[in-house]
Amino acid sequence: MNEQKRYFSRELLIWYRANRRDLPWRRQQNPYYTWVSEIMLQQTRVDTVIPYFHRFLEKFPTVEALADAPEEEVLKAWEGLGYYSRARNLQAAAREVKEQYGGQVPDDKQKVSSLKGVGPYTTGAIMSIAFNRPVPAVDGNVMRVLSRYFRLHDDIAKPSTRVNIEYLAEELIPEGCASDFNQALMELGALICTPKSPACLICPVMEHCAGRIAGEELVLPIKTKAKPPKPEQRYAALIVGTGAHAGKVLVRQRPATGLLARMWELPHMLVPKQAGLIGMNDDAAMDMLRGAMLSEGVQVKPYERWVDAEHTFSHIHWRMRVFLCEPLAADAASIFKQVAGDHETEYRWISPEDMEQLAFPNLFLKLINDYFKTSLQTIG
Secondary structure, eight states: OOHHHHHHHHHHHHHHHHHOOOOGGGSSOOHHHHHHHHHHHTTSOHHHHHHHHHHHHHHOOSHHHHHHSOHHHHHHHHTTSOOTHHHHHHHHHHHHHHHHHTTSOOSOHHHHHTSTTOOHHHHHHIIIIITOOOOOOOOHHHHHHHHHHTTOOSOTTSHHHHHHHHHHHHHHOOTTOHHHHHHHHHHHHHHTSOSSSOOGGGOTTGGGOHHHHTTOTTTOSOOOOOOOOEEEEEEEEEEBOOGGGTTOEEEEEOOSSSTTTTOEEOOEEEOOTTTOSSSOOHHHHHHHHHHHHHHTTOOEEEEEEEEEEEEEOSSEEEEEEEEEEEEOSSSTHHHHHHHHHHOSSOEEEEOGGGGGTSOOOHHHHHHHHHHHHHHHHHHO
């Protein structure tokens, strides 16, 4: 190992041990805690994850508890973190650990990497942080740090670049210090060597950082831009109950597979591209929504635009116009019976209390909570 590499590993460890954040998953080398935290931290900020981590571990303190829990409870505990396939994969992998390894996360790289939803980075994080094995854990933070420090101009969006950086990261791990070193790399990327405004003047390894010396700290890493999310326009029906269901809202459960599988939502439709969201008047939009709901056996009358909302997934951007609707059946209960009896899609009338039990995507969680809050204020 040359001096540039030795310097990096040595100074980074010294800095980390003096400045490491007190994060709940760092307080003990529990592989289950490490695993849960790393899955939660994917595409989610540390400050957001901390309260979720505490609540999740309180509800599912062990691998066995997570494996045995109903999926609905797991999704509800995950509600608000987004990317819900992470939660489903985590539970599926917990069941594998329970069945194959007696509920103990195995101290074996191949076995860990074979678990559902566990890729190379998560494997490296578990093996190094929890078991102190010299396995690299390379994510976006690490690729950014090493690209700048070693002045690497390879496109980090390419799989081959990631593989090469993994080899480099493994070479940098000091003997017996894999746990602290990999966390130090992550910490440096999160706190100092940030994407847009790196704090080079307080960086512990600035002296030999080739990217800084060349004035390329804002140029590196090289990364081709991903395609922007595909825009979709949707009309949603906020159907307010009457009679026995007065004050309640009709929601439906999504299909068992695909985006947001088995979560609950307001009924909504994809607007054909030729119709568009901008330019279509509300009367035409409500006619289209009425027909879409009728095709599912739900007879309603949209009567007023309530609100517009947006939400971006990794590959889709929803622009949603929400219409208040009233049921057309003589008794609102007949809607529920008709739909539940004649269609595979499950519909349910819910009250504010039901929001504590059912799992909703963030967009619909906010919309429905806002409606209930507004309606309660109006009543009050």
